[in-house]
Amino acid sequence: MTSVRINDDFVHDLMVCAHGDNPYFLACVESLVRQKAARCRVVICTAKITERMASIAADYGLLIELDPTATSMAANWNHALRKSRARYVTVCHQDDLYSPEYSMRMVECMERHPDAIIGLCGSSELTSEGIRFFGLNLAVKRTLHFLAFGFGSVRSTRLARRPLLAFGNPVCCPGVVFRRERIDGFSFDERLKSNLDWDAWERITRLQGAIAYVRENLVSHRIHADSATTALIANRVRSQEDLAMFSRFWSGRMARFISWLYCLGYLGNKG
Numbered sequence: 009m010t011s012v013r014i015n016d017d018f019v020h021d022l023m024v025c026a027h028g029d030n031p032y033f034l035a036c037v038e039s040l041v042r043q044k045a046a047r048c049r050v051v052i053c054t055a056k057i058t059e060r061m062a063s064i065a066a067d068y069g070l071l072i073e074l075d076p077t078a079t080s081m082a083a084n085w086n087h088a089l090r091k092s093r094a095r096y097v098t099v100c101h102q103d104d105l106y107s108p109e110y111s112m113r114m115v116e117c118m119e120r121h122p123d124a125i126i127g128l129c130g131s132s133e134l135t136s137e138g139i140r141f142f143g144l145n146l147a148v149k150r151t152l153h154f155l156a157f158g159f160g161s162v163r164s165t166r167l168a169r170r171p172l173l174a175f176g177n178p179v180c181c182p183g184v185v186f187r188r189e190r191i192d193g194f195s196f197d198e199r200l201k202s203n204l205d206w207d208a209w210e211r212i213t214r215l216q217g218a219i220a221y222v223r224e225n226l227v228s229h230r231i232h233a234d235s236a237t238t239a240l241i242a243n244r245v246r247s248q249e250d251l252a253m254f255s256r257f258w259s260g261r262m263a264r265f266i267s268w269l270y271c272l273g274y275l276g277n278k279g
Contacts, residue, residue, distance in 0.1 A: 020048035020096045020111045020185070023073075023088035025081075029060045032230060033102045040100060041068050045111035053088040055079045082198040089195070092188060101182040103230040105134060110226040114185040117222045121162045124220040125190045125212055128153075131180035134228040141225065149178035157221045164218040173213065174257040176270050177206035183227035184209075190217060203249040210256060247271050 022040045026033055040050045051071045054061065055078045065072050078087040088099045096115055100106070107113075110129070118127050130153070133140040140146070156163060156172035163169045172178065184205075194212075196204045213219070250270055254263040 018047055018049050018094040020045060020098070020115050021092040021094040022048055022050045022098050022100050022106075022111065023092055024050060024052050024100045024102055025084045025088055026052050026054045026061060026102045027056070027084065029058050030102045032104075033061070034064055036100065036102050036104055036106075037064055037068060037070070039106040039108075041070075042108050043106070043111045044108050045115060048111040048115075049094070051088075051091065053078070053084060053091060055084065055087075080198060082196040082200065082204045085204070086195045086198070089186070089188075089191070095188060096185050097188055098185050099182070101229075104182045105228040105230070107224075107226045107228075109224075110183070113222050113224060113226060114183075117161065117220045118185060118187060121218055121220045123164065123218045124162065125187055125215060125217040126209075127185040127220040127222065128179055129183040129222040129226040130224055131183055131227045131229050132225045134230040139228055140231075148176060149180075152176060152178035153221065153223070157223075161222070162218050162220045166213055169213040169219055170257070172219070173206065173210055173253075175266060177203065177209070177253070179205065179209050180227050180229055181205040182229065190215075200249060202246040203253050206253050210253065 022043070024033075024036060024040065037050065037052075049071075050068070051073055052061065052065055053073045053075070055074070055076055057072055057074060062072070064070075073087065073091040075083075075087040078084040085099050089097060096118060098111075098114070114127050114129060118124050130150070131146075133143060133146060152172060152175055155175075156169060163172075194208075197207050198204075200207055247267065251263060251267045254267045254270070257263070258266060
């Protein structure tokens with residue numbers, strides 16, 4: 009493994025992956041610049057800078073990292089990981105909102121567990137009617153969190169980590185913090201359209217090291233009709249990739265059955 013260059017001026021990079029003139033982008037940026045942590049910075053990562061994006065960056069004094077080749081979601085996420093120079097990095101999604109304590113709480117957790125590769129947190133859903141703390145999707149995710157972590161905050165063995173992902177993907181992707189020195193050479197699979205995050209977490213569970221967990225709801229994940237997730241559900245890409253993921257944990261018939269049950273949760277993907 010090659011050495012990772014760390015900028016000691018920053019502990020945590022919040023890399024906002026942006027594309028187009030997303031109506032929720034400003035709210036996401038505002039939630040990030042209000043972080044209580046002192047040594048975190050917000051960076052915008054995009055394949056194309058729009059006038060509105062540039063204006064928001066100028067208003068808040070934010071750096072924009074441009075990569076014209078990062079036109080897919082996975083490519084933009086990988087661009088964000090490459091451009092980070094802090095000890096920890098979060099690939100932030102432009103639709104979502106972050107608690108003012110997000111960076112502080114996640115860094116505290118990772119510092120308590122120096123063998124942790126990534127850290128996860130709890131989440132709520134942000135709909136057109138406001139923040140939703142309860143629902144089918146959230147209930148399933150919290151159940152899977154409990155299966156993996158119980159009342160604890162870290163799992164260090166592969167056997168203990170696998171239940172987190174064997175029945176679905178309960179990980180709130182925009183809330184994950186990476187320890188950069190432990191993911192040198194890691195990248196999201198750019199061949200995938202929907203489950204690039206689930207695939208990433210599954211591969212990380214195979215590595216030596218721990219997964220840390222903060223159970224507080226530190227991210228509000230936006231659910232709306234124009235999201236990439238909603239589009240992938242509609243054209244069945246997600247269900248196909250779901251089956252491929254379940255097949256990593258279960259035999260064919262069981263994988264198909266669990267995948268069918270899992271698809272029922274998509275009924276909750278409404279704004």
